[in-house]
Amino acid sequence: MSAYDTRIEGHEMIVEGTMAFHFEKPPGFSFKPGQAMDVVLVDPPATDPQSARHAFSIVSAPFEEHLSITTRMRDSAFKRALKSLAIGAPIRIEGPFGSLTLHNNRARPAVFIAGGIGITPFMSILRQAAQDGLPQRLVLIYSNRRPEDAAFLAELQVLEQRNRHFRLVATMTQMEQSTRPWAGEVGKIDETLLKRVISELPAPICYLAGPPAMVEDMHRVLNLAGVDDDDIRTEEFYGY
Structure with missing residues (x-):
């Protein structure tokens, strides 16, 4: 699984209790719709070193110029740290991975x-x-x-x-x-x-x-x- 350094572009609340986070798409990062990636904090909370990473489905499609994830904002050290990041802050992604992708036989719905x-x-x-x-x-x-x-x-x-x-x-x-x-x-x-x-x-x-x-x-x-x-x-x- 490949690792890429990137930056956070922005985030917003999309419905009650759910936020979207957007990242620059690193050169060379490609994925299939339905796959996931790990989001890794560059400077994780010192009080909880196990909260340095989290796996998320990729919400954006391959044709889009950015990478996006969407998550319920549960009270965890990782999500508090992610939400607190300033626009332009460095972050790392690893992936893609996962097999929940669309089958190839177009005749089957x-x-x-x-x-x-x-x-x-x-x-x-x-x-x-x-x-x-x-x-x-x-x-x-x-x-x-x-x-x-x-x-x-x-x-x-x-x-x-x-x-x-x-x-x-x-x-x-x-x-x-x-x-x-x-x-x-x-x-x-x-x-x-x-x-x-x-x-x-x-x-x-x-x-x-x-x-x-x-x-x-x-x-x-x-x-x-x-x-x-x-x-x-x-x-x-x-x-x-």
Whole structure:
């Protein structure tokens, strides 16, 4: 795995409790949509030397000029240090790595199932697909508690308009706690929803990303919906 020295370009809050961080893309750094990288602090907190690095899915697509990650801002020494970095501060990245990348058989649709911040590896795939005009059917089933918590929701809605091969199925599980209007799906991703979506697709391959318990549960529900294990792809999730 290669290491690269780079600098932080900026960061911003994108939804409640979730931040995006942007880095200069080092010369020679290339990756496939869906892959990840380690972000390594040059000057890690002295009180917690184990917090020098963290693995994140790469949210930006290969065609973009910068590298981006997105993460829930949990109270950890690493994330406090990352947030405190000044624009232009040096940082190191190592990678890329990971195999949660889009399959090559364009005749077989892809169904991405994401819970919360598990959306990150799929953003790179969907951005690149829209840029390339990829002639492959792509469906994203995206679960969040509320629209306020749904990272990239507005961008995903725009991508759906741009790419006629892409369909977004977003669902909210706690709309009673939301102050925003929502006309889409509500409730957890269940067998009924999955069967309804998958029944419209010829031999789809399904990808899962999210909290470990959610991934395990969705794997079971996909099996109940008739999807064979050979057509389900998961990977340890990066980004918490």
